[in-house]
Amino acid sequence: MIRLRPHHLLCTQGYSGKGYDSGFVAHMNEVVEQLRNVPGTKITLTFSTDTLCSCCPHKEGEDLCDTQEKVKRFDRKTVEYFGLEEKEYVYQDLIREIDEKMTPEMLADICQGCSWFPISACRRNICGGR
Numbered sequence: 001m002i003r004l005r006p007h008h009l010l011c012t013q014g015y016s017g018k019g020y021d022s023g024f025v026a027h028m029n030e031v032v033e034q035l036r037n038v039p040g041t042k043i044t045l046t047f048s049t050d051t052l053c054s055c056c057p058h059k060e061g062e063d064l065c066d067t068q069e070k071v072k073r074f075d076r077k078t079v080e081y082f083g084l085e086e087k088e089y090v091y092q093d094l095i096r097e098i099d100e101k102m103t104p105e106m107l108a109d110i111c112q113g114c115s116w117f118p119i120s121a122c123r124r125n126i127c128g129g130r
């Protein structure tokens, strides 16, 4: 079962093949491929380090990232905007619900301080034409 932390519901939509190192990218490619292309794929939402963090050079330990304060803020804001809980969801159903409610202002608020924001496809993929 894929475990995802809340803000990774967004990053997995914007991801376009760039990441922190080759191991991270190879693993991210596999996980994102399944999430995007296998309908009905379930995830367990976790308020901690997750499946993607497991191959990340920035993971320092269980529930510990080297930019902890920032990623916890991304998670907290995502949870607050969309009323998320630590439980199982069908990934594609959940991101459809999130994307319907998301405005560019909300995304900019959640992702404030992320270095991928200006260069990634996050805004286009999540907010569509809005």
Ligand code: SF4
Pocket (backbone or CB within 6 Å): 007, 010, 011, 012, 014, 074, 110, 111, 114, 115, 116, 117, 120, 122
């Ligand atoms: S801008 Fe950063 S935090 Fe926001 S969805 Fe994209 S990669 Fe994730």
Ligand code: SF4
Pocket (backbone or CB within 6 Å): 049, 050, 052, 053, 054, 056, 057, 058, 059, 060, 064, 065, 066, 067, 071
């Ligand atoms: S930067 Fe931190 S939150 Fe993001 S994938 Fe790496 S360990 Fe996880």
